Amino acid sequence: MSGLLDAAIVIAFLEAGVRLGIPLALAALGETISERAGVLNIGLEGAIIAGALGAALGALDTGSPILGVLVGGLAGAAVALVFAVFVVGLNVDQIIAGTAITLGGLGFTAAVYEARFGTTGTALTLPTLDPVSLPLLSAVPVLGPVFFSQAPTAYLTYLLAPALAWFFYRTSAGLQLRAVGEAPDAAAAAGVRVRRIRFVATVAGGFLAGLAGAHLSLAYAGTFAEGMSAGRGFIAIAVVVLGRWNPILVLLAGLFFGAASALQFFLQNLGFDIGYQIFLAVPYILTLAALGGWVGRARAPAALALPWPTRRRGA
Amino acid sequence: MNRSRGWIVTGVALLATVAVAAGSLALGGFDPWEAMRALVSGSLGSPTAIFSITLVRAVPLILTGLAVALAFRAGIWNIGAEGQLYAGAVAGVWVALAAPSSVPAWLLLPGILTVGGVAGAAWAVVPAALRLRAGVGEVITTILMNFVAIHLAAWMVHGPLQEARGVFPQTDRISETARLPVLIPGTRLHLGFAIAVILAVFLWAWLRYTASGFGIRAVGASPDAARVAGRIEDGPTLFRIFLASGAIAGLAGVVQVSGVTFALYEDFSPGYGYTAIAVALLAGLKPLGVVLTGVLFGALEGGAGAMQREAGVPAGWVDAVEALVILSILAADRLIRRGEA
Numbered sequence: 001m002s003g004l005l006d007a008a009i010v011i012a013f014l015e016a017g018v019r020l021g022i023p024l025a026l027a028a029l030g031e032t033i034s035e036r037a038g039v040l041n042i043g044l045e046g047a048i049i050a051g052a053l054g055a056a057l058g059a060l061d062t063g064s065p066i067l068g069v070l071v072g073g074l075a076g077a078a079v080a081l082v083f084a085v086f087v088v089g090l091n092v093d094q095i096i097a098g099t100a101i102t103l104g105g106l107g108f109t110a111a112v113y114e115a116r117f118g119t120t121g122t123a124l125t126l127p128t129l130d131p132v133s134l135p136l137l138s139a140v141p142v143l144g145p146v147f148f149s150q151a152p153t154a155y156l157t158y159l160l161a162p163a164l165a166w167f168f169y170r171t172s173a174g175l176q177l178r179a180v181g182e183a184p185d186a187a188a189a190a191g192v193r194v195r196r197i198r199f200v201a202t203v204a205g206g207f208l209a210g211l212a213g214a215h216l217s218l219a220y221a222g223t224f225a226e227g228m229s230a231g232r233g234f235i236a237i238a239v240v241v242l243g244r245w246n247p248i249l250v251l252l253a254g255l256f257f258g259a260a261s262a263l264q265f266f267l268q269n270l271g272f273d274i275g276y277q278i279f280l281a282v283p284y285i286l287t288l289a290a291l292g293g294w295v296g297r298a299r300a301p302a303a304l305a306l307p308w309p310t311r312r313r314g315a
Numbered sequence: 316m317n318r319s320r321g322w323i324v325t326g327v328a329l330l331a332t333v334a335v336a337a338g339s340l341a342l343g344g345f346d347p348w349e350a351m352r353a354l355v356s357g358s359l360g361s362p363t364a365i366f367s368i369t370l371v372r373a374v375p376l377i378l379t380g381l382a383v384a385l386a387f388r389a390g391i392w393n394i395g396a397e398g399q400l401y402a403g404a405v406a407g408v409w410v411a412l413a414a415p416s417s418v419p420a421w422l423l424l425p426g427i428l429t430v431g432g433v434a435g436a437a438w439a440v441v442p443a444a445l446r447l448r449a450g451v452g453e454v455i456t457t458i459l460m461n462f463v464a465i466h467l468a469a470w471m472v473h474g475p476l477q478e479a480r481g482v483f484p485q486t487d488r489i490s491e492t493a494r495l496p497v498l499i500p501g502t503r504l505h506l507g508f509a510i511a512v513i514l515a516v517f518l519w520a521w522l523r524y525t526a527s528g529f530g531i532r533a534v535g536a537s538p539d540a541a542r543v544a545g546r547i548e549d550g551p552t553l554f555r556i557f558l559a560s561g562a563i564a565g566l567a568g569v570v571q572v573s574g575v576t577f578a579l580y581e582d583f584s585p586g587y588g589y590t591a592i593a594v595a596l597l598a599g600l601k602p603l604g605v606v607l608t609g610v611l612f613g614a615l616e617g618g619a620g621a622m623q624r625e626a627g628v629p630a631g632w633v634d635a636v637e638a639l640v641i642l643s644i645l646a647a648d649r650l651i652r653r654g655e656a
Contacts, residue, residue: 040454042454086642086645086646090645090646090649090650091649092642092645092646092648092649093645095392095394095454096592096596096641096645097641097642097645099394099589099592099641100592100593100638100639100641100642100645101638101642103586103589103590103592103593103634103635103637103638103641104634104635104637104638104639104642105638106631106634107631107632107633107634107635107636107637107638108631108632108634108635108638109631110629110630110631110634111343111628111629111630111631111632111634111635112629113629113631114629114630114631115343115344115629226631231458231462234455234458234459234462235459237455238455238459241451241455275470275473275474277466277467277469277470277473277474278466278467278470278474280466280469281462281463281466281467281470284459284460284462284463284466285463287459288441288445288456288459288460288463291445291449291451291455291456292445292448292449292451293449
């Protein structure tokens with residue numbers, strides 16, 4: 001066994017971890033925006049799958065993967081818009097509405113895909129969003145191939161996390177957004193437009209979830225398949241908790257879970273062949289363990305998942 | 316007052332759903348009339364359609380619907396009926412296959428049903444404990460447990476529990492003695508339907524006539540009160556209800572194996588545990604109502620096959636319609652209440 005070969009396997013594993021972690025991190029950053037404003041979007045999965053299909057159709061029809069990514073983001077935003085109409089506009093229960101959005105998003109995309117391409121079973125071949133090696137940075141040993149030879153969506157994600165952190169903690173709009181998520185009554189009394197901010201935050205979060213879906217279909221798989229989001233929306237919501245609603249930590253937590261998902265390939269390479277399905281369960285088990293262990297009591301935004309205005313007396 | 320509002324909400328929501336569903340079919344280039352006709356004739360058009368398709372399909376929906384209704388009533392957001400159903404199915408099929416052939420049906424059947432229920436409850440222990448001990452909300456944890464269960468079941472049918480031939484990712488078929496008897500000869504309607512109805516009546520009576528049931532009913536009677544007093548903070552009670560909800564969903568899994576599929580395979584459930592949320596909500600979280608809405612959704616899903624064959628409507632469309640039902644109920648409830656205020 002040469003040490004060089006082992007290093008190559010480890011680098012390939014880490015590279016796959018980042019590639020798998022990017023959609024989780026993107027969607028989780030989107031969820032961070034809406035949760036900071038007090039909206040728990042369990043419908044994230046629906047926005048991701050809509051983004052994956054939107055990006056696939058967009059790239060196919062325009063021939064441009066970049067335009068495809070944009071269409072994917074818009075598709076995710078559209079799903080989040082429907083969700084926002086119900087939970088912000090009508091003040092219905094966020095958890096139930098979000099579950100419905102996920103169920104409907106998965107069903108609707110499957111129906112649209114089937115209506116357009118039939119059930120032939122042949123996989124769709126899409127114009128893919130190819131990796132771009134950044135000059136200089138990609139030449140750095142280990143870090144270069146792992147972080148800087150990725151699809152453009154990865155670089156967007158790296159920049160987005162600090163940008164969001166700056167927005168949350170250094171701008172007055174960010175302060176208003178956090179106020180809406182912590183104390184909507186007080187924010188409203190201070191003249192902040194609570195509903196408008198929640199609406200915009202939810203739709204913006206959906207846009208990022210749509211980009212995550214676009215990464216899945218255009219950069220990761222190169223095709224679209226029914227249900228290909230495969231629960232990533234739910235893992236992303238857990239990633240937000242693990243990252244304690246802090247964009248930088250959320251990015252790191254997303255990459256960590258990408259690595260956990262890539263573990264199956266790595267362990268198979270090392271000869272642990274006890275059935276790959278058991279490894280598919282690992283990220284979920286790790287998430288549960290992490291939630292129960294070191295971050296269980298991390299403080300969520302105080303008004304998370306609560307409708308506003310609160311109804312003062314029974315009808 | 317409250318009662319009539321419940322029916323109005325259900326009616327308005329159903330009308331809105333039918334309207335949007337028909338509209339979306341027309342937009343998608345399908346003939347809504349043809350599609351609806353295929354849906355109705357495929358689910359209710361003949362005795363075979365009713366007793367061998369719709370009611371059979373309704374059984375897992377009624378059981379998981381009861382599991383969800385019970386949990387939601389107590390302010391427990393158990394989105395994990397899907398995983399608990401898988402846990403029940405895996406455990407049930409395992410015991411059914413492992414039991415010596417000399418074990419008679421009168422012992423084996425109650426045995427595997429119990430094992431399935433216990434497994435479903437066990438699957439609920441993790442999210443219940445995480446909520447009580449670590450303060451982690453059960454919405455995410457129950458969903459995560461669903462994925463663990465689905466992958467674990469997939470691993471089982473590829474590995475330890477795979478059929479003796481080793482060709483397909485499925486278990487061997489369980490013996491005759493482990494199968495639920497057919498209720499109406501000549502149909503596929505099995506004893507599981509009776510079990511589901513009896514359980515619904517039992518839950519109704521428990522909620523209505525016992526002190527412990529009353530406490531939950533009081534919380535569920537007013538969403539506003541539920542928001543304030545809301546979650547039952549009494550740990551042991553909450554823990555028991557969470558586990559009972561899991562047990563009912565686990566029972567749904569083993570009943571499906573023992574009454575319909577006779578084997579476990581990958582993607583064994585087409586999302587019963589998620590549809591269950593629509594079933595429970597449409598019934599206003601009332602156990603007897605769950606029987607009706609379970610049959611309704613059984614007809615919807617049972618007729619979906621006919622709709623796909625005869626009108627070319629993709630199967631995923633039915634999932635979208637179910638989501639529409641949930642959203643219409645939420646919106647109708649909110650708008651009607653706003654009108655009354």
